[in-house]
Amino acid sequence: xxEANKPAAGCDCQNDEVLLERIRQVAAQQKGKEGNLIQVLxxxxxVYGYLPLHVQEIVAIELGLSLSEVSGVAxxxxxxxxxPRGKHTIRICLGTAxxxxxGVTIVDAxxxxxGVTLGHTTKDGMFSFEVARCIGACGLAPAMSIDAxxxxxxxxxxxxxxxxxxxxxxxxxxx
Amino acid sequence: MGLLGQNILGSDFSFELEIRIxxxxxxxxxxxxxxxxxxxxxxxxxxxPPFPFQSGLWGCPTIINNVETxxxxxxxxxxxxxxxxxFGVGRSKGTKVFALAGDIVNSGIIEIPMGISMREIIxxxxxxxxxxxxxxxxxxxxxxxxxxxxxxxxxxxxxxSLAAAGAIxxxxxxxxxxxxxxxxxxxxxxxxxxxxxxxxxxxxCRIGTKRMLEMLQRMTNGEGDVEDIDNLQTLANTVSDxxxxxxxxxxxxxxxxxxxYFRDEYVAHVRDKRCxxxxxxxxxxxxxxxxxxxxxxxxxxxxxxGAISGEKAQPHVIDKTxxxxxxxxxxxxxxxxVYLT
Numbered sequence: 001x002x003e004a005n006k007p008a009a010g011c012d013c014q015n016d017e018v019l020l021e022r023i024r025q026v027a028a029q030q031k032g033k034e035g036n037l038i039q040v041l042x043x044x045x046x047v048y049g050y051l052p053l054h055v056q057e058i059v060a061i062e063l064g065l066s067l068s069e070v071s072g073v074a075x076x077x078x079x080x081x082x083x084p085r086g087k088h089t090i091r092i093c094l095g096t097a098x099x100x101x102x103g104v105t106i107v108d109a110x111x112x113x114x115g116v117t118l119g120h121t122t123k124d125g126m127f128s129f130e131v132a133r134c135i136g137a138c139g140l141a142p143a144m145s146i147d148a149x150x151x152x153x154x155x156x157x158x159x160x161x162x163x164x165x166x167x168x169x170x171x172x173x174x175x
Numbered sequence: 176m177g178l179l180g181q182n183i184l185g186s187d188f189s190f191e192l193e194i195r196i197x198x199x200x201x202x203x204x205x206x207x208x209x210x211x212x213x214x215x216x217x218x219x220x221x222x223x224p225p226f227p228f229q230s231g232l233w234g235c236p237t238i239i240n241n242v243e244t245x246x247x248x249x250x251x252x253x254x255x256x257x258x259x260x261x262f263g264v265g266r267s268k269g270t271k272v273f274a275l276a277g278d279i280v281n282s283g284i285i286e287i288p289m290g291i292s293m294r295e296i297i298x299x300x301x302x303x304x305x306x307x308x309x310x311x312x313x314x315x316x317x318x319x320x321x322x323x324x325x326x327x328x329x330x331x332x333x334x335x336s337l338a339a340a341g342a343i344x345x346x347x348x349x350x351x352x353x354x355x356x357x358x359x360x361x362x363x364x365x366x367x368x369x370x371x372x373x374x375x376x377x378x379x380c381r382i383g384t385k386r387m388l389e390m391l392q393r394m395t396n397g398e399g400d401v402e403d404i405d406n407l408q409t410l411a412n413t414v415s416d417x418x419x420x421x422x423x424x425x426x427x428x429x430x431x432x433x434x435x436y437f438r439d440e441y442v443a444h445v446r447d448k449r450c451x452x453x454x455x456x457x458x459x460x461x462x463x464x465x466x467x468x469x470x471x472x473x474x475x476x477x478x479x480x481g482a483i484s485g486e487k488a489q490p491h492v493i494d495k496t497x498x499x500x501x502x503x504x505x506x507x508x509x510x511x512x513v514y515l516t
Contacts (some may be wrong), residue, residue, distance in 0.1 A: 034214075034215075034233070035213065035214040035215035035233075036215055037215035037216075038195075038196070038197070038198050038212065038215045039195070039196070041198070044199065056494060072217050073198075073215065073216065073217055076198075076200065076217040076218060076374075077197070077198030077199050077200050077218070078198070078199035078200065079198040079199040080198060090188065096275055096276070096277075096314065096317075096348060096364075096365075097274075097276030097282065097349045097350055099364055100276075100277050100278060100350055100352055100356065101277075101278070131403070133201065133368065133372075136285075138274050138275075138276035138282060139276060139282040139283040139284075140281070150425070161332065
């Protein structure tokens, strides 16, 4: 059973209402366009960050679909998330080439360094940690990506340094 | 340029192009699942017939082509069908793009004329195996392709010859694997992928891949029985015969080809509780070679389980019952005295 994922306590609820209103508008604009549900969910996820049940409900109402149809599609595809996402997304490639070249050792190293298992988000909300089935970098195996940056030939002992560089970069940008 | 859209080049002919993005599902490579995805639905395949050319997207006759086909059409129009047919062998005409990867020196995207041998691809283009290791197997056709052996290196790479050997060209993936690869673990890896990506629509694929994965997991964990091999073979054939779409029908290929060409490795896992390639952690056994051991004590210090004992300057021994198979001893030994069996 999926629980209605209401915004966490302490959130900026006024801001949340603004986001939900934008979702209503995005969905309403697409109403009546045949078979546009996947495109709408992409747009809505770009606005809200993820697709909790109360957001799926809005999409269903605005598009005139049943919640089960929306929920069925949102849960089917791997690009849609029903859980809050980290600021950055780590995708460790476990496509065949990366698996053969030792991708699993990188997963172990990342789980240790992040303190969360595959498929989850770090407590500080910095990283979501996911597996990718192939990021199209087979020649660079084992590979991982953080957002749009691809790291080739990753070694287990490099993982901590890579993660730190993202904290450093964000700290720099905040200044 | 006016080559797309309303009244192309001033004619009455109009042609609209619309791009629809998917949302990440392996099964959407199956044509009817792709049609569902374009319609904004769950990417589950449809029963055939009716075939897409009879009733496809929005119920209209539909043709589905992949990008490589469309890319080829441009060259065929420009240079003619005869030119295109001058490449390739038999019924497999033209060139084919492969993603060559794995334990080889040169990996990357390659385009070859159909009909050259696997040996030419792996050794001439791929530069042979990395670190001078021995070639063991090549997996052709993506996660539902087949694993071929050294014997197949001189097989012509074309649709018919690969199919005869139990593999497919499929997605054009070619993964070369060296002697350090465990074929049972490789089959388990592919089944894990397929099971995860099975859409759940039909029973043979949804439950069959799950049961096959469980059997393979038992084998790699050292809990397999000898009869698991025959059960796996039967189930693989059943899923292949009865699944609704190509994903399920080809899902057992890695299992069936490894059972055919590397059966001895399955037997070693379930009967002798041994992983010949020393990949499956549960089946590894670390030992110390007495002649090489100088008794320096480094391994005993490194062992987190306190499983290594011995007098100073005397050969040390590993208590097999206490060993947690972490490999720390092997990593620290400077005399190469720790070995795997």
